[in-house]
Amino acid sequence: MKSCVGYAAFESSGKLSTYNFDRREPQDDDVMLEILYSGVCHSDVHWVRAEWNPSPPYPLVPGHEIVGRVAEVGAKVTKIAVGDIAAVGVQVDSCGECKCCSDQRDDPQYCTKGVFTYASPHGYPDSVESEKVTQGGYSTRIVTREKFVFSVPPALHKNLAGVAPLLCAGITTWAPLQYFAGGEAELRGKKLGVVGLGGLGHMAVKLGKALGCHVTVLSSSESKRKAAIDELGADAYLVHKDKEAMKDAQCSLDVVVDTVSADHDLEALVALLDVGGKYLVVGLPPHKLAFKNSWFVNKKRMLGGTLIGGPVMTQDLLNFCAERGVYADIELIKMDAINDAFERMLASDVKYRFVIDIASSKLE
Amino acid sequence: MKSCVGYAAFESSGKLSTYNFDRREPQDDDVMLEILYSGVCHSDVHWVRAEWNPSPPYPLVPGHEIVGRVAEVGAKVTKIAVGDIAAVGVQVDSCGECKCCSDQRDDPQYCTKGVFTYASPHGYPDSVESEKVTQGGYSTRIVTREKFVFSVPPALHKNLAGVAPLLCAGITTWAPLQYFAGGEAELRGKKLGVVGLGGLGHMAVKLGKALGCHVTVLSSSESKRKAAIDELGADAYLVHKDKEAMKDAQCSLDVVVDTVSADHDLEALVALLDVGGKYLVVGLPPHKLAFKNSWFVNKKRMLGGTLIGGPVMTQDLLNFCAERGVYADIELIKMDAINDAFERMLASDVKYRFVIDIASSKLE
Numbered sequence: 001m002k003s004c005v006g007y008a009a010f011e012s013s014g015k016l017s018t019y020n021f022d023r024r025e026p027q028d029d030d031v032m033l034e035i036l037y038s039g040v041c042h043s044d045v046h047w048v049r050a051e052w053n054p055s056p057p058y059p060l061v062p063g064h065e066i067v068g069r070v071a072e073v074g075a076k077v078t079k080i081a082v083g084d085i086a087a088v089g090v091q092v093d094s095c096g097e098c099k100c101c102s103d104q105r106d107d108p109q110y111c112t113k114g115v116f117t118y119a120s121p122h123g124y125p126d127s128v129e130s131e132k133v134t135q136g137g138y139s140t141r142i143v144t145r146e147k148f149v150f151s152v153p154p155a156l157h158k159n160l161a162g163v164a165p166l167l168c169a170g171i172t173t174w175a176p177l178q179y180f181a182g183g184e185a186e187l188r189g190k191k192l193g194v195v196g197l198g199g200l201g202h203m204a205v206k207l208g209k210a211l212g213c214h215v216t217v218l219s220s221s222e223s224k225r226k227a228a229i230d231e232l233g234a235d236a237y238l239v240h241k242d243k244e245a246m247k248d249a250q251c252s253l254d255v256v257v258d259t260v261s262a263d264h265d266l267e268a269l270v271a272l273l274d275v276g277g278k279y280l281v282v283g284l285p286p287h288k289l290a291f292k293n294s295w296f297v298n299k300k301r302m303l304g305g306t307l308i309g310g311p312v313m314t315q316d317l318l319n320f321c322a323e324r325g326v327y328a329d330i331e332l333i334k335m336d337a338i339n340d341a342f343e344r345m346l347a348s349d350v351k352y353r354f355v356i357d358i359a360s361s362k363l364e
Numbered sequence: 365m366k367s368c369v370g371y372a373a374f375e376s377s378g379k380l381s382t383y384n385f386d387r388r389e390p391q392d393d394d395v396m397l398e399i400l401y402s403g404v405c406h407s408d409v410h411w412v413r414a415e416w417n418p419s420p421p422y423p424l425v426p427g428h429e430i431v432g433r434v435a436e437v438g439a440k441v442t443k444i445a446v447g448d449i450a451a452v453g454v455q456v457d458s459c460g461e462c463k464c465c466s467d468q469r470d471d472p473q474y475c476t477k478g479v480f481t482y483a484s485p486h487g488y489p490d491s492v493e494s495e496k497v498t499q500g501g502y503s504t505r506i507v508t509r510e511k512f513v514f515s516v517p518p519a520l521h522k523n524l525a526g527v528a529p530l531l532c533a534g535i536t537t538w539a540p541l542q543y544f545a546g547g548e549a550e551l552r553g554k555k556l557g558v559v560g561l562g563g564l565g566h567m568a569v570k571l572g573k574a575l576g577c578h579v580t581v582l583s584s585s586e587s588k589r590k591a592a593i594d595e596l597g598a599d600a601y602l603v604h605k606d607k608e609a610m611k612d613a614q615c616s617l618d619v620v621v622d623t624v625s626a627d628h629d630l631e632a633l634v635a636l637l638d639v640g641g642k643y644l645v646v647g648l649p650p651h652k653l654a655f656k657n658s659w660f661v662n663k664k665r666m667l668g669g670t671l672i673g674g675p676v677m678t679q680d681l682l683n684f685c686a687e688r689g690v691y692a693d694i695e696l697i698k699m700d701a702i703n704d705a706f707e708r709m710l711a712s713d714v715k716y717r718f719v720i721d722i723a724s725s726k727l728e
Binding site (some may be wrong): 092297299 | 459463464471474510543544639640645647648649651652653655656657658659660661662663664665666667668669670671
């Protein structure tokens with residue numbers, strides 16, 4: 001066993017504090033990372049506060065935007081070597097046998113036996129784990145299968161903290177643009193709208209710009225206009241409560257990525273799409289949303305959703321970000337600031353992602 | 365002017381009776397058809413009864429599934445000749461200049477100045493028409509632009525009445541299968557569900573079979589099982605109110621075509637789709653439908669809608685049906701039976717489309 005120190009929630013207040021536990025010894029196809037940076041995702045709060053699952057498996061160590069240095073590799077590991085900078089995202093295992101797990105599909109995130117990075121029953125035989133469920137990246141090390149470990153290209157090494165959020169916020173907005181909107185080949189020169197400007201939305205803006213899109217940010221207020229345009233490089237900004245402006249912008253966009261996880265009205269947003277337009281959802285509002293078939297039928301539009309991306313797509317994203325110099329905009333914190341960071345995140349007081357500097361947090 | 369006799373509604377009861385009016389003299393790019401058969405679409409009832417438009421332009425001659433013999437062509441007409449059997453569908457004109465009207469897009473049905481076959485302000489200069497709005501195919505002849513006239517291949521001539529519904533019910537279900545689901549190249553061997561078994565649904569079953577799909581009919585009751593399997597050739601039949609059967613069928617379909625125009629619950633229907641599945645809507649329920657993003661996000665699914673098809677796609681459909689021997693299943697009526705036919709159609713008492721035998725109805 002490999003001893004590990006993390007920050008865990010112990011009950012539904014979700015307050016995190018130190019927790020000592022064991023990772024398995026690396027098996028033949030395993031990689032062990034000494035974690036350097038761990039991003040803070042909104043879903044971490046949902047999980048530790050029992051908002052998504054009424055009885056999460058406590059103690060629960062969240063975190064699924066992980067960058068680290070490879071400390072050990074199993075005998076059969078070929079693509080990752082000791083000393084490499086590598087990354088782990090939302091998923092750490094899958095059945096490896098179903099249609100979704102096939103190399104051709106590269107879709108293990110849809111495997112019904114998929115194992116997520118924390119709070120998920122282990123895919124590995126129980127005997128090699130001290131914990132019954134997976135534990136996440138708010139911790140000093142992680143051991144996981146090679147298939148779900150990604151190389152961080154050297155061009156990204158100068159800002160590894162800004163790389164961590166690519167593993168969830170990045171791939172979550174990248175995946176629908178690749179799968180439904182044809183990626184760079186089809187998106188170059190297209191008009192892309194981004195709804196919501198949090199962790200996911202700011203990545204959608206940056207990736208959209210890097211893919212060659214004209215990017216319009218759709219927001220509920222004027223407050224983020226300057227940051228969207230000056231800091232993130234968006235081309236336009238539209239307040240979706242401004243009915244006149246929204247009416248003027250009808251049918252002006254080719255693709256919209258909607259990152260909002262709160263309930264919201266889609267009518268004016270879908271109306272922004274031109275004929276053949278694509279409305280891509282990545283958020284998970286708690287209740288049903290409403291639409292009319294005519295919004296889609298009368299303009300040949302579609303609505304599609306995706307969940308993170310497969311291992312090949314995730315590595316592609318990291319390579320693309322290395323080539324184009326795309327990082328998340330982050331605020332770096334120490335581990336012991338996490339409970340405050342959760343509160344600030346819930347108040348939208350972060351531009352745009354907290355990342356925990358694990359290595360400097362002196363957990364051990 | 366060309367004198368014409370049709371059946372028109374004169375007020376919102378929608379009762380149809382004889383109406384004499386004039387069609388324009390064929391212009392340089394016009395084709396005049398002597399109408400042989402005219403299909404009866406549910407939307408004809410909505411229009412004449414003022415259910416879609418609170419004040420439709422009366423007198424109103426419905427009908428947009430038209431097959432006829434070419435009697436005259438303008439000087440610039442090249443693809444259609446006098447004596448040909450030809451067809452006209454839902455659209456008769458468009459601006460010809462916008463992005464949707466470009467030959468590359470073949471999408472004039474989305475032209476914001478598109479002219480539909482009846483009840484639509486003329487695209488043609490007023491001077492050449494006696495009517496301010498277009499009048500449809502429940503009439504002895506029609507004059508329209510060559511672009512919106514299609515050749516009916518000789519292989520289809522043995523059952524022209526069964527061809528008429530291809531121009532709306534056929535192309536309406538064909539279009540999303542082509543545009544969103546990749547047509548025959550991607551659909552061969554795939555599992556297709558068809559929701560609703562009326563005029564559109566029965567075409568979706570027949571076209572799905574001809575495209576090489578395994579077709580499951582989704583219906584609200586057992587009543588159509590025998591007809592779906594024995595007469596239409598469906599491979600399976602599922603009653604969507606049977607919760608056990610629907611649960612067992614979760615994630616078993618690749619594509620669903622939903623032809624229902626009444627309000628309905630999508631949850632169990634979308635759940636039938638496998639990872640990457642496509643939910644294609646062609647009906648126009650009066651109210652909003654509800655969905656959760658998670659239905660799409662968690663399985664990489666999409667929902668898309670289309671409106672008829674462009675001229676090139678419509679001709680492709682007719683050619684495909686000629687090659688595969690696909691016709692609509694119809695009940696032939698005389699023009700004076702139309703008011704009864706509307707009542708029977710509203711009671712779902714037709715398998716699956718009424719077609720008016722115009723030539724035998726002795727309107728003139």
